[in-house]
Amino acid sequence: MHSKASLALGLGIMVLSGWAVASTFGWPWKAALFPLVIGIPVFCLAAAEVLWVMFGSTERGDSPDFQLTRDLPRRVMLRRTLTGMAWIVGFFVAIVLLGFPIAVPLFVFLYVKLQGREGWGVSLTLSLAVWGVFYGLLDRLLHLPFPDGVIAAWIGLG
Amino acid sequence: MRHTHALFAVFGLALCAPQYGLAQPSPYAGKTITMVVGYKPGGGYDATARLLARHLPDHIPGKPTVIVQNMPGANSLIAANHVYGAAKPDGLTIGTFNRNLPIAQLTGVAGVKFDMTKFAWIGSASSESTILAIRTDLPYNSFEDMKKSGKEIVIGATGPGANTYDFPLLIKDLLGVKLKIVSGYSSSSDIMLAIERKEADGRAGSYSSILPFIDRKLVRPVIRARATEPGIEKLPVDEDLASTPRAKAIMALRSAPEVIGRPYVMPPGTPDAMVKAMREAFAKAIKDPKLIAEAKKAKMDLEFVPGDEALKVIKEVLTQPKDIVDEFSKYIKFGE
Amino acid sequence: MIDAFLDGLLLVLQWKALAFMLLGVGLGFWVGLLPGLGGATTLALMLPFIYTMQPVEAFAFLLGMHAVVATTGDITSVLFGVPGEATTAATILDGYAMTKKGEAGRALGAALGSSLVGALVGAFALALAIPIVRPLVLTFGSPELFMLAIVGLAFIASLSAQGGRGMLRGFLAGGLGLLFATVGQDPQAGVARFTLDTLYLWQGLELVPVLVGIFAIPEIIDLVVRGTSIAGDLPPGRLNKGAFEGLKDTFRHFGLTIRCSLIGTFIGIMPGLGGAVAQWMAYGHATQSARNAEERKGFGAGDVRGVLGPGAANNSKEGGSLIPTVAFGVPGSTSMAILLGGFVLLGLVPGPDMLTTHLTLTFSMVWTIVVANVITVAASFLFLNRLAKLTTVRGHMLIPVILVLVFVGSFTANNNYGDLVVTLVFGGIGYLMVVAGWPRAPFVLGLVLGKIAENYLYISVARYGAAWLSRPVVLVLLALALVVVVYPFIQSRRRGPGKGAHA
Numbered sequence: 001m002h003s004k005a006s007l008a009l010g011l012g013i014m015v016l017s018g019w020a021v022a023s024t025f026g027w028p029w030k031a032a033l034f035p036l037v038i039g040i041p042v043f044c045l046a047a048a049e050v051l052w053v054m055f056g057s058t059e060r061g062d063s064p065d066f067q068l069t070r071d072l073p074r075r076v077m078l079r080r081t082l083t084g085m086a087w088i089v090g091f092f093v094a095i096v097l098l099g100f101p102i103a104v105p106l107f108v109f110l111y112v113k114l115q116g117r118e119g120w121g122v123s124l125t126l127s128l129a130v131w132g133v134f135y136g137l138l139d140r141l142l143h144l145p146f147p148d149g150v151i152a153a154w155i156g157l158g
Numbered sequence: 159m160r161h162t163h164a165l166f167a168v169f170g171l172a173l174c175a176p177q178y179g180l181a182q183p184s185p186y187a188g189k190t191i192t193m194v195v196g197y198k199p200g201g202g203y204d205a206t207a208r209l210l211a212r213h214l215p216d217h218i219p220g221k222p223t224v225i226v227q228n229m230p231g232a233n234s235l236i237a238a239n240h241v242y243g244a245a246k247p248d249g250l251t252i253g254t255f256n257r258n259l260p261i262a263q264l265t266g267v268a269g270v271k272f273d274m275t276k277f278a279w280i281g282s283a284s285s286e287s288t289i290l291a292i293r294t295d296l297p298y299n300s301f302e303d304m305k306k307s308g309k310e311i312v313i314g315a316t317g318p319g320a321n322t323y324d325f326p327l328l329i330k331d332l333l334g335v336k337l338k339i340v341s342g343y344s345s346s347s348d349i350m351l352a353i354e355r356k357e358a359d360g361r362a363g364s365y366s367s368i369l370p371f372i373d374r375k376l377v378r379p380v381i382r383a384r385a386t387e388p389g390i391e392k393l394p395v396d397e398d399l400a401s402t403p404r405a406k407a408i409m410a411l412r413s414a415p416e417v418i419g420r421p422y423v424m425p426p427g428t429p430d431a432m433v434k435a436m437r438e439a440f441a442k443a444i445k446d447p448k449l450i451a452e453a454k455k456a457k458m459d460l461e462f463v464p465g466d467e468a469l470k471v472i473k474e475v476l477t478q479p480k481d482i483v484d485e486f487s488k489y490i491k492f493g494e
Numbered sequence: 495m496i497d498a499f500l501d502g503l504l505l506v507l508q509w510k511a512l513a514f515m516l517l518g519v520g521l522g523f524w525v526g527l528l529p530g531l532g533g534a535t536t537l538a539l540m541l542p543f544i545y546t547m548q549p550v551e552a553f554a555f556l557l558g559m560h561a562v563v564a565t566t567g568d569i570t571s572v573l574f575g576v577p578g579e580a581t582t583a584a585t586i587l588d589g590y591a592m593t594k595k596g597e598a599g600r601a602l603g604a605a606l607g608s609s610l611v612g613a614l615v616g617a618f619a620l621a622l623a624i625p626i627v628r629p630l631v632l633t634f635g636s637p638e639l640f641m642l643a644i645v646g647l648a649f650i651a652s653l654s655a656q657g658g659r660g661m662l663r664g665f666l667a668g669g670l671g672l673l674f675a676t677v678g679q680d681p682q683a684g685v686a687r688f689t690l691d692t693l694y695l696w697q698g699l700e701l702v703p704v705l706v707g708i709f710a711i712p713e714i715i716d717l718v719v720r721g722t723s724i725a726g727d728l729p730p731g732r733l734n735k736g737a738f739e740g741l742k743d744t745f746r747h748f749g750l751t752i753r754c755s756l757i758g759t760f761i762g763i764m765p766g767l768g769g770a771v772a773q774w775m776a777y778g779h780a781t782q783s784a785r786n787a788e789e790r791k792g793f794g795a796g797d798v799r800g801v802l803g804p805g806a807a808n809n810s811k812e813g814g815s816l817i818p819t820v821a822f823g824v825p826g827s828t829s830m831a832i833l834l835g836g837f838v839l840l841g842l843v844p845g846p847d848m849l850t851t852h853l854t855l856t857f858s859m860v861w862t863i864v865v866a867n868v869i870t871v872a873a874s875f876l877f878l879n880r881l882a883k884l885t886t887v888r889g890h891m892l893i894p895v896i897l898v899l900v901f902v903g904s905f906t907a908n909n910n911y912g913d914l915v916v917t918l919v920f921g922g923i924g925y926l927m928v929v930a931g932w933p934r935a936p937f938v939l940g941l942v943l944g945k946i947a948e949n950y951l952y953i954s955v956a957r958y959g960a961a962w963l964s965r966p967v968v969l970v971l972l973a974l975a976l977v978v979v980v981y982p983f984i985q986s987r988r989r990g991p992g993k994g995a996h997a
Contacts, residue, residue, distance in 0.1 A: 005930035006663075009923075013670055020673060020688065030682035034948045035673070042669035049662055068716050068928055077719055084718030088711065088921070091897055092914055100902065108894040115718075116890030126891065130898055137524075138902070145192070145227040145909050198908075200832040229909050232693035236910070239693070269693045312957060317681030340956040342681045342949035347824040347831070348766050354822065357635045357957060370823060370838075374845055452545055456839050491684040 003053050010050040017043040087111060099149035101139070105131035184220030185432065189250055191224045194241055196234020196255035202367070204228065206283055206420050206458065207254050210440070213449040217442040218435065233319065233492070235262065235269055242272035247425040249432035252280065254422050257415040258319070260475045262492040264483060274472045277423035278433045279465030280440055284458070286419030287385040288321045289393065290329065291368050291377035292360030293353055301380045301394050305335045314349035314358035315341040318491040322346055324412060325362040325383060327489055329396060332405040353377065364419075365390055366457065383409070385416035387459065407482050412490060414475045418468045420460075437465055499621065502857025506865055511554040511858075514547065518558030519866050525559070526566030526578050529706055529903030549840045553859055556836055558866040560829055561613060564808045565870050568605040572801070573598060573884060574724070574896050575713035576706060576903070581808040583705045584773035587935065588793060588800025590713065595796050596725045598882035603740020604798050605805040606871045606878070608751050611744060612806035613867035615755035616762065616813020617860045620820075623763070624849050624856070627821045634764055637962035640950035641971035642764060643943045646771055647672075648978040649778030653935040656787055656986045660933075667927065668936035674699055675944020682952055694912035701770060703904040703913040704920045704941065710900050711921025712928045717889050724885040724892065737878040743798045750783050750799055751806050758807030762814020762827075766950075769811060769827045770942045774935060776807030778978075787986045794933075813863055820848045820856055 021039040024032035072080075094103035109127035112118050138144045191214075195207045204226070211224040229237040234255035241253030256262075260274045292311065298304040304311060315323035323341055330337040340358065343349045350371055352358040360377065361368070365387050371377050382393040397413070400406035422440065424433055443449055444462045453460050478486075505511065518540075525536045540559065544552035567578030572589035585605055592601035623630065634642075647668065654664020677688045678698030689695040717724065744751055754776035761772040780803030784790040793800050816833075818824045823844035825831035837844050848856050884892070904917040927934055954962045962968060 002929055002931050005926050006932070009926050009930050009932060010666075013666065016670075017673060020676075023688065027685050027687075028683040030952070031680045031685035031687060034944075035676050035687065038669055038672045038676070038944075042666065042673060045662060045666045045669060049666060052659065052662070068712075068719070072719070080719040080721065081715055084715040087718070088714070088897065089918070091901065092918060095901060095914065096911065100905070104898050104902070108898065111894040111897075112891060115893075116888070118891070122891075126895075130895060134898070134902070138906070144906050145229075146905075198828070200828060200835065205835060227909065230697075231908060231910055231912075232696040235696070236693050268691065269696075314953075317679070318684035319679075338956070340953050342952045344766050344946070344949065345825075345831075351631070351765060351818070351822055351824045352636065355632045355635050357953075370843060370845075374823075374843070455545065455841065456835070 007050060007053045010046045010053060013046040014043055014050065017046065083115070087115065095149070097149045097151045100146040101131075101135065102149065104134050184218075185249065186218050186222040186435075187220030189220070189222045191218075191222050191249075192251050193224060193226045194237050194245070194251065194253045195226055195228050196230065196237030196253075198228055198230045202286075202364070203234075203254055203256075203420065205456065206460070209449065209452060209456070209458065209460075210283060210422075210443060212452075213443045213446050214439055216446065217439040232269065234259065235267075239269075239271040241423065241425055242277065245425045247278070247427035247429075249424065249428050249436070252422055252424055252436070253277075254420060257282075257286070257418055257421055258492065259421075260415055260472050261411070261490070264476055264478065265487045265490070265492060267492045273426075275469065275476065276426040278426060278428040279469050279472075280422040280424060280433065280436050281465045282418040282463040282468050283420040283422060283440070283444065284460045285385045285387070285417045285463065286364045286366065287387050287390065287416055288325050288362060288383040288413070289365050289368060289379040289390060290326055290360060290362040290381050291372065291379045293356070294375055294378050296359060298380070299378075301399075304380060305333070308336060310336045310338050312338045312340055312357075312359045314343050314352050314361050315339050316343050316346060316349070317341055322349065322361060322363050324490050325396075328409055328412060329381065331489060332409065333396065333399055333401075350376070366459065369457065383416060384413040385419070404482065404485060407478070408486050408489065411475065411478060411482065411486055414471055417471055418463060421468065433465070498853040498857050501854045502859075503861045505550050505854065505858040506554060506861040508550070510548075511550045512865075514551045515554035515558035515862060515866055516869070518555040518560075519562050519870055522559035522562035522866075523566050523870065526563035526582075527570055529570065529576055529578050529702065529899055544836060545839065549842065549855060550858055552836065552840055553855075554862050556833060557859055557862040560833070561809075561812060561863045561866040562870045564812055565606060565609040565613070565867060566874075567808070568609060568801075568805055569602060569874075569881065570899070572601045572605050573881065574710075574892070574899070576710040576896060576899055577702075579808075580701045580705055581769050581773055581811070582804070583709055583770070583938065584777040584804035584808075584935070585801055586709050586713075587777065588795075588797050591794065591796035592798065592801065593724055593882075593885050596885075597796065598725060598885045599736040599879050600740040600743070600798065601796075601801055602878045602882060603737035603875070604743045604801045605740070606737075606874055607741040607744030608754075608802040608805035609809045610867050610871045611748075611751050612755040612758055612809035612811075613813065613863055615752065615806070616759045616810035617863040617867075618813075619756075619759045619763075619810070620813050620816050620863075621857060621860045623817055624821075624853075627763070627817050627849075628846075631763065631765075631818055631822065633967060635954075636950045637954040637958065637965055638967045638971065639764060639766060640947060640954055641968050641975070642767065643947040643950060645971055645975045645978060646767075646775055646939060646943050647947065648975040649775050650936040650939055651979045651982050652778040652781050653774070653939065654933050654982070655931075656790060656982060661982075663930075663932045664936045667932050667934065668940040671937040671940020671942075672944040672947075673940075674704075675941050676948070678945075681949060692912070694910060698945070699916065699941070700907055700913055701942065702907040703916040705938065706900050706904045707917035707920035708924035708927075708934055708937070710896070711917070712925040714893060714896060714900070715925060717893055721889060723887055723889050737875055737882070740798065740801075741875075744802060747783075747799055747802055750780060751802050754779060754803040754806040755810040758810035759814035761807075762811035763817050765815070765818045765822075765824050765827075767946060768942060769808075769815070770938075772807040772811040773804035774939045774942070776803040777935065779803060782981055782985065784985065790982075790985060809867070813860075816859065816863075820844055820859070821846070 017039045020035050024035050091107045105127040108130045109123050112126055113123040193207050193211050195204050197203045207226050211226050214224050215221045238255045238259055245251040263270050263274055313326045326337050326339055329335055346363050349361045382390050383396055397406050397409045441462045444460045567582035568585045570576050570578035571582045571585040575586050575590035577583040589601045650664055650668040654660050677695055679686050757776050758772040761767055780799045781793045815827050815830050819830040825834045904913045907913055
């Protein structure tokens with residue numbers, strides 16, 4: 001897994017830095033200098049990493065950063081990872097479609113109920129608590145703006 | 159007979175009503191007005207907006223709440239686009255943004271989704287004059303001295319699009335003064351520090367922001383743009399020193415928005431009655447002694463320029479002939 | 495000057511000023527905790543209320559609030575892996591790792607203890623530096639600041655894993671960060687670089703959404719996968735070590751804590767470097783304190799020194815950044831800019847006067863920072879262990895709350911949906927990096943220092959031609975940068991006493 005991810009990142013960066021360097025043609029030199037000075041070495045380093053992954057050893061190597069849990073069966077991990085990602089993206093979509101004030105308690109409720117498999121009481125209480133803090137603090141007190149969702153705009157509400 | 163009494167009663171009540179607030183409720187009663195500011199908290203536009211937001215409710219019938227929402231991004235283009243296209247014209251949204259946006263529209267900046275002339279203009283809360291100031295320990299006492307010396311003077315700037323950059327650029331290219339513009343400072347206060355270090359010799363910018371340093375005798379102003387404020391009236395004006403009508407037109411174009419130093423608008427299509435009410439509220443608030451006292455403390459000087467005057471200036475900017483605009487675009491780029 | 499020093503303390507201890515400070519501390523506590531509600535934003539919101547206060551009270555309020563934000567920002571970083579502030583992201587690396595091992599209490603204790611030490615060092619630096627502050631700041635011109643940015647970038651080497659492969663990935667991450675830093679309109683020619691034709695990217699990438707995405711999202715996904723509480727498989731209710739252990743750690747590694755406080759103070763004094771840098775340089779320095787390769791690997795997995803370093807630096811930076819604000823009227827950060835507005839409001843003119851005629855007021859500011867931090871840390875210790883128990887709550891109860899924090903925090907930075915997209919995108923990138931074993935810290939360092947390095951380089955060259963390269967301070971800093979880059983190699987050569995070779 002790790003070498004595939006490393007390969008993906010390496011290739012991705014090659015594409016990105018390549019595109020960046022290409023974009024600088026036509027710019028005045030002052031604007032182009034830094035992107036070039038950084039982009040070209042980054043491209044080369046990324047190429048080196050890609051080659052290393054493809055032809056080097058597949059040992060994981062150390063990382064000074066945190067490491068994901070690995071002691072579960074592959075299948076379970078994959079399923080749970082995708083589920084997690086789905087929930088995150090889903091929340092984002094809900095925010096865009098419904099607006100923060102609705103999406104926040106809805107998400108908390110759905111997650112705790114469906115993913116967490118908690119009872120109705122717990123789910124509702126937590127959702128209400130979160131919504132209470134959210135509304136009370138951010139909306140009433142600080143007047144932070146939270147636009148209505150896209151759907152609300154379509155229906156002509158609000 | 160009874161009917162006449164009743165009529166008189168109603169008539170009398172109607173006459174007295176405004177004083178007792180018994181007339182139809184003001185459209186603003188119990189509502190919240192949102193003031194959208196195109197910048198982050200802490201800057202000049204934001205400070206002015208918050209000052210107004212505190213005092214406007216006293217001058218709007220119905221005493222609504224006025225809250226400030228920051229919508230920074232793209233040098234307030236995002237906020238302007240929002241107030242133009244997304245905000246509802248129900249009189250409950252006010253927008254304030256970069257005074258140079260008309261120039262952005264004029265020079266065809268990509269991403270401009272508004273037409274400055276179509277906003278419902280409330281007016282401007284102050285005019286902001288631009289000056290160029292140089293270190294006091296330099297041997298030049300006036301602009302003439304500076305120009306005659308022929309020595310290169312280093313002017314620190316933040317980047318194209320800011321008056322720290324644009325004003326000296328025009329002076330350098332159109333008035334032939336030997337200025338070296340060193341750009342890239344992260345903020346105008348960093349430039350002041352560079353001046354203290356003698357890394358830079360001077361800086362351009364709004365008079366109000368340079369004033370504390372003039373008082374401290376770190377810098378002295380040598381030239382100003384069209385708009386004037388007490389203290390700098392006697393300075394030479396860049397336009398007056400221009401040698402060709404075209405140069406003069408370009409400088410005038412750059413300076414034009416200064417009169418609308420802090421523009422305030424409402425979304426296009428806002429009912430005229432509400433715009434009128436808002437204009438009156440602004441005018442009264444800016445004269446409110448409480449506001450003046452607070453403004454003085456913050457070293458802000460507010461002065462109301464009504465919407466129709468502001469609109470006139472906007473129209474003047476936007477109807478410049480194409481060749482002037484093209485020439486102008488060579489020097490001035492809308493930016494941060 | 496001694497009288498001013500003591501008088502300043504007496505001013506702060508008047509009950510009215512104290513009351514306002516406590517109010518500020520109370521507010522600042524929550525601001526620091528919630529990501530996205532920057533200390534700067536809230537300072538700006540509070541500014542109108544100080545119109546009617548006396549200067550000492552007003553500053554007690556503002557500074558009390560501000561001083562505390564950096565301390566409590568560490569709490570969310572340690573407990574949930576979500577950066578409470580842009581300046582507390584580095585604490586996540588080892589702090590959250592410790593939490594996952596069940597040592598949340600200890601990590602919190604260490605974070606708060608080092609924050610206190612850092613705040614004290616920063617405050618006293620403000621006091622002591624008063625005679626030398628002007629020449630100090632004036633010596634550091636644009637060339638020197640550029641070199642400082644290079645020193646900062648040199649820490650990428652320390653933040654990478656050891657060995658050739660590790661360095662390659664570290665510098666790749668750093669380079670990527672530098673590349674992302676160029677997004678936006680450039681200040682030389684005004685070209686809109688890499689903005690993908692959107693207005694949102696005109697002014698570059700916002701730091702908070704990127705940090706929240708790159709650090710919090712991978713952790714959240716991992717939490718979903720694990721299916722347990724944050725603290726892992728420990729039976730609920732039993733946590734390894736408590737807050738006082740963390741406090742003791744602060745003193746066990748006192749030298750490191752002090753050194754990182756000094757780093758933070760110094761970065762704070764240099765206006766224009768930005769607040770987010772100090773914590774990463776301190777973290778990099780903390781990793782250098784590992785005595786051999788074996789120890790070095792412990793960083794990122796829960797070494798308490800990785801918490802002490804950034805914890806100290808991001809507080810001492812606050813005291814440090816007061817210096818240019820007070821002495822020159824030049825704010826050292828956004829929140830300082832707002833504080834400056836407060837000064838003006840109260841009729842004070844920041845500048846040399848603050849160090850002479852208003853010296854007592856300046857000292858009262860120093861004392862406010864000191865007292866506010868002492869109170870915060872003392873009060874927090876009362877319920878730190880209870881806070882740590884949150885990490886034993888079932889994960890799926892906390893995950894939605896954390897996600898709400900993440901999204902709301904990222905959005906309120908600019909009130910723009912674009913920030914949410916950025917959070918998701920960098921969440922994805924961060925996740926890939928973690929799976930691939932790439933270090934994330936160098937990326938942040940590159941992102942934060944990129945613009946600064948570029949701008950100061952252009953200014954230096956434009957102003958001085960090539961002469962700036964031979965300025966004495968520049969040369970010293972260049973040497974320092976070289977030492978910093980080379981240090982990890984020296985470190986990997988060293989073996990622990992009697993531990994044998996283990997690469």
